[in-house]
Amino acid sequence: MTQGLILIDFQKGFEAPIWGQRNNKDAETNAAGLLAAWRAGHAPVVHVRHASTQAGSPLAKGSAGFAFMDALAPKGDEPVFEKSVNSAFIGTGLEAYLRDQSIKAVVIAGLTTPHCVSTSARMAANLGFDVILAHDACATFARNGDMSWSDASMAIDPETSHQIAVAHLHGEFVRAQSCDEILKSL
Template structure:
């Protein structure tokens, strides 16, 4: 059985300037390459949409929750909506994967240290074999509204991304490039 591709929160709201500087401007293009390969192989696909409950969030109900066009779902692809970091909390994702006899997942999306990391950790803890397309993910430097913790210096988005990936790789997933995943296939 093929692995399920899980695309996390690749939404218009992440184009808002409030998020700060971003790494990996090619993340969406890499996610679109994975999505095209999964569709070509008729492999399972799960789209995750974050709908924030925070007042004024760019991901709150409205245009910010729209999937970016390059990874927009087509008819028949599963969509799960969440309001927390993990795609498994408050959704039917685990049941969907389990009832479809899917034990392997490939994860990509936004943002690396938040919803991608949390979902990757939880997927591994639930017993799924996880591959993470690290170059189909991206991180932001800071949220301008909250600033930095007292006594800590800001980190650039690439450092944040790389640190999050290094914490996940080996224990919770195999972090791989999109090219390597395309060679392995679904």
């Protein structure tokens, strides 16, 4: 079975200070290790990036932050899908591409764990793909109680947010594994 690697939103805009405190400073390095292994094995790699429609977003199309992080930028004919919602499958040709390439299993890594990564992983599973989440090649930011239903006492640190998101996915939508576990199984 061909296993594809889906890299979600590894964009320079996520380096902007506006996002605040972040967990897992090694996420990009770990994802780059997966990317190198997939490329070495000539396995399918898919890049997804967010084209924000919010004014002033660091991820807005045409902004410097829209660009891929250098270590995780596409090469050659690796496909790129652009989305403007959380799911990599909504408004893109990702599902059709995976099916056309006979890819039935995917490894997902990206930013941010409880948002675009989680939404895309859930959808991939619901569409019938076998999904592995490279949990240590994902990261997120603190939730600062800035939601209209919340207050500052509801703030969630980034590591807790990440762990909760992974826990919600593991066993129901994905198999959460470390990059080392994934690389050993190749």
